[in-house]
Every structure is written in C-alpha cells, then in structure tokens.
Amino acid sequence: MxxxxxxxxxxxxxxxxxxxxxxxxxxxxxxxxxxxxxxxxxxxxxxxxxxxxxxxxxxxxxxxxxxxxxxxxxxPEPLDEVANWIVTQRRLWTARLDALDELLKAEDRAASKASKKKGEKHER
Amino acid sequence: MxxxxxxxxxxxxxxxxxxxxxxxxxxxxxxxxxxxxxxxxxxxxxxxxxxxxxxxxxxxxxxxxxxxxxxxxxxPEPLDEVANWIVTQRRLWTARLDALDELLKAEDRAASKASKKKGEKHER
DNA sequence: ACATTATTCAACCACTTGGTTGAGTATAAT
DNA sequence: ATTATACTCAACCAAGTGGTTGAATAATGT
Missing domain, CATH: 1.10.10.10 (Winged helix-like DNA-binding domain superfamily/Winged helix DNA-binding domain)
Structure with a gap:
C-alpha cells in the first residue's frame, strides 16, 4: 500500500x-x-x-x-483518501437524512389520510 | 438545482x-x-x-x-460538488498515467528485446 | 570566462486562522 | 425579580497563508 x-x-x-x-x-x-x-x-x-x-x-x-x-x-494517491472519506461520510449523512425523509413521508401519508383535504401545503 | x-x-x-x-x-x-x-x-x-x-x-x-x-x-449538498471534482480530476489523471504506463511497458518490451542483457537498470 | 536560464531561499508584508478571555443578549427556571 | 443557561460578539494573540522582492545556487549557452 x-x-x-x-x-x-x-x-x-x-x-x-x-x-x-x-x-x-x-x-x-x-x-x-x-x-x-x-x-x-x-x-x-x-x-x-x-x-x-x-x-x-x-x-x-x-x-x-x-x-x-x-x-x-x-x-493521484491522496485523492483516494479524500474520495474515500467523502463517500463514507456522505453515505452516513444521507442514510440518516433518507431515514428522516421516509419518516416524514410516512407522516405525510398518515396526515393526508387523517385530514382528507387536498391542496394542503407541507413545510419546507 | x-x-x-x-x-x-x-x-x-x-x-x-x-x-x-x-x-x-x-x-x-x-x-x-x-x-x-x-x-x-x-x-x-x-x-x-x-x-x-x-x-x-x-x-x-x-x-x-x-x-x-x-x-x-x-x-450534504456541497459534498457532491467536491466528490464531483475529485472523480473528474482523478479520471483525467489516471487516464494520463495509465497511458504513460502502457508506453513504458511497451518501451520495456522493446528495450529488453533490443539489449538482450539481463540486470540492466532503468532510471528511476 | 561570462551571461542567461531555471529554480530555490530568505526576509518581509497584509490578511486569515484557530485559539483564548471577557462581556453582552436572549431565553428559561426558581 | 433574580439567577442560570445557551449562545454570540468583540478584542486580542500566535502561527500560518499567499503574495511580494532581492539575492543565492546551479546548470546551460556563447
């Protein structure tokens, strides 16, 4: 190595x-x-x-x-190290964010089922 | 975007x-x-x-x-930009280095064919 | 031998960085 | 109302950065 x-x-x-x-x-x-x-x-x-x-x-x-x-x-060798760090971190971050996203979507579904009203705005 | x-x-x-x-x-x-x-x-x-x-x-x-x-x-957004830059650059660099590598190998073959002497040192 | 070219080294400068401490400003708890 | 908590702002400092200029070194060209 x-x-x-x-x-x-x-x-x-x-x-x-x-x-x-x-x-x-x-x-x-x-x-x-x-x-x-x-x-x-x-x-x-x-x-x-x-x-x-x-x-x-x-x-x-x-x-x-x-x-x-x-x-x-x-x-180019040191670039590998950087690339490595980036993909690792980004995977962690987005995994976490994706989980959150899923959660939000689930809540959305629940909410829209509960309210039954169309055209309601979500935050963000 | x-x-x-x-x-x-x-x-x-x-x-x-x-x-x-x-x-x-x-x-x-x-x-x-x-x-x-x-x-x-x-x-x-x-x-x-x-x-x-x-x-x-x-x-x-x-x-x-x-x-x-x-x-x-x-x-995580800015990370994409960095990752993007890195993979782009690295592709350029290694492409170039791979080409050089091929060239050197070709020359090696030619040289060993030409000199027929073993134990000859290459520079660096 | 002398001048030219390719490059570094050394000193300097203004600005930024990464840290400190001390004070200020909200918000929350009693 | 007072005190405690969560945080920022401001001033400072040592060390580092990104640039400059001027000189030194070393190899090449004439």
Whole structure:
C-alpha cells in the first residue's frame, strides 16, 4: 500500500486553493516545469513555486530534477483518501437524512389520510 | 438545482480541519446543539462556535433556532460538488498515467528485446 | 570566462486562522 | 425579580497563508 503518512488535513488544505487546483489540472496532461506551470498565472514565479511546495508537502505532486529543470508530475494517491472519506461520510449523512425523509413521508401519508383535504401545503 | 454560490474553495477549506470533520461526523447521527457539539473537545465553547460558523459559511451545516438553543444539522449538498471534482480530476489523471504506463511497458518490451542483457537498470 | 536560464531561499508584508478571555443578549427556571 | 443557561460578539494573540522582492545556487549557452 505504501501509504506513508497521507494526511487528510494537508490534502484538503492543499486542494482548497484555486491556483493549486489549476496547477493540478494543468499537470493532468503531463509533466511540466515550474516556469511552464507559472506562465498562465499573473502572480510571480516565486508564488507558484510556493504553491508547488504545498502540493508536494501533501504528496499531490512529485518532483523529478533533470539538470536545472524541475519536472513536476501528479500523484493521484491522496485523492483516494479524500474520495474515500467523502463517500463514507456522505453515505452516513444521507442514510440518516433518507431515514428522516421516509419518516416524514410516512407522516405525510398518515396526515393526508387523517385530514382528507387536498391542496394542503407541507413545510419546507 | 438551488445551487447558491457553492464554492469549492470554501468547502474544501472547511473540511481541512479535523475538529470540523469530527463535528460533521457527530452531526451525521442527527441534530445537535452547540454545547453538545463542543462537549467532546478540549477547546472552549467559543472555539467550537467559530468552527460551526465556518461550516455554516461553507453551507455544510444549517442552523435552526429553538428558543435559546441553536440546533445544527448537516447539509450534504456541497459534498457532491467536491466528490464531483475529485472523480473528474482523478479520471483525467489516471487516464494520463495509465497511458504513460502502457508506453513504458511497451518501451520495456522493446528495450529488453533490443539489449538482450539481463540486470540492466532503468532510471528511476 | 561570462551571461542567461531555471529554480530555490530568505526576509518581509497584509490578511486569515484557530485559539483564548471577557462581556453582552436572549431565553428559561426558581 | 433574580439567577442560570445557551449562545454570540468583540478584542486580542500566535502561527500560518499567499503574495511580494532581492539575492543565492546551479546548470546551460556563447
């Protein structure tokens, strides 16, 4: 599994910045150098360099040096962890909400049976 | 659709804190008051109150007042946006990586055919 | 050898975050 | 009416973020 200290905290934090997400998107079409990555943005090269370091810290990108060029590539592994957390949580939440929903529907049926009036509005 | 300004930035940022994720987890088993939510943590009530506000700002929880009690509940909607982004991106990334992988395998086959020497090392 | 290119490092800045404490505002209980 | 409870608001603080500029390092081109 090789899962070396993948922190949900750091991954989510790294992903929460639009510039960094754009960098990742760019990297999805293949390796790129720092300057290439920086080019589309209006900020300084140094700023982008810092963003990259954040992504690296979260293990979302890998760095490979070739001479003076640093070639960045994507590492999708941490995404799995996030995806995992999300689907797990969402299942819990919606399960609970679905149960509530069922309950409400049941009550609705009971209520409409009791009142026999059409056109009555429900709350929410 | 009702999607009122759901920001990926804010959602991911809100999720990137362990306390907040714990709060959400707690809320998956139903509504809770602020004090209830704060109870398991070692920090002050005010700190938790702030965390809740962050979650609210990201539309991950909703607040309903009943007298002096504020009842918090979960809203799973923003999670969809995140999940969506993740699966989309990951598909792109892995597609690309799989293609690369295929390429490398093909080259490996070609190389071993060409050199016919065992024990040769590949780079990285 | 010298200049250019690719990149990081270091210091700085304004702003945000995650926490604190202390006071304020409703609502509920006695 | 007083006190207790549930909560927020406001001010503060240390540490972190996202950006800047200026210099350092290291590899390449002339």
């Amino acid at each position: 090789l899962t070396k200290e993948l922190s949900l905290d750091e991954t989510l934090m790294a992903l929460s910045d639009p510039t960094r997400r754009a960098i990742l998107k760019r990297l999805s079409s293949g390796e790129a150098r720092v300057t290439e990555l920086a080019q589309p943005f209006s900020m300084s090269l140094n700023a982008v360099s810092k963003h990259i370091r954040v992504l690296e810290r979260a293990h979302l990108v890998r760095r490979r040096r070739d001479g003076r060029e640093h070639l960045l590539s994507i590492n | 009702l999607t009122k300004e759901l920001s990926l930035d804010e959602t991911l940022m809100a999720l990137s804190d362990p306390t907040r994720r714990a709060i959400l987890k707690r809320l998956s088993s139903g509504e809770a008051r602020v004090t209830e939510l704060a109870q398991p943590f070692s920090m002050s009530l005010n700190a938790v109150s702030k965390h809740i506000r962050v979650l609210e700002r990201a539309h991950l929880v909703r607040r309903r007042r009943d007298g002096r009690e504020h009842l918090l509940s979960i809203n």
